[in-house]
Amino acid sequence: MAIIAKKPAADAKPKTTRAKKVVEAPVEVVYVSPFEVGHRVSHSTFGNGEVVEISKNQLSIRFADKSTKVIIDSFVTRAK
Numbered sequence: 001m002a003i004i005a006k007k008p009a010a011d012a013k014p015k016t017t018r019a020k021k022v023v024e025a026p027v028e029v030v031y032v033s034p035f036e037v038g039h040r041v042s043h044s045t046f047g048n049g050e051v052v053e054i055s056k057n058q059l060s061i062r063f064a065d066k067s068t069k070v071i072i073d074s075f076v077t078r079a080k
Contacts, residue, residue, distance in 0.1 A: 033056070033057060035076075037054060040078070040079035041061060041079055043075060046061075046063050047064060048064060048079050049069075050062050058070050059073050061076070
């Protein structure tokens, strides 16, 4: 089987190519907790406590009964 190249017609428009989309590198999002180590916080079940460590949105909180729990920051509020 022979391959035959066709010549474009004289009135044919030349093919246009689309511009390639430029994909930017993803932006790294850094989560900043509204709490800091030492802040007094309140939890609905465990009561009042103090933030002792922060890792992204997780807070290590020492409560009045000397227990330490890791809780997501959206589940606590600043104690008054």
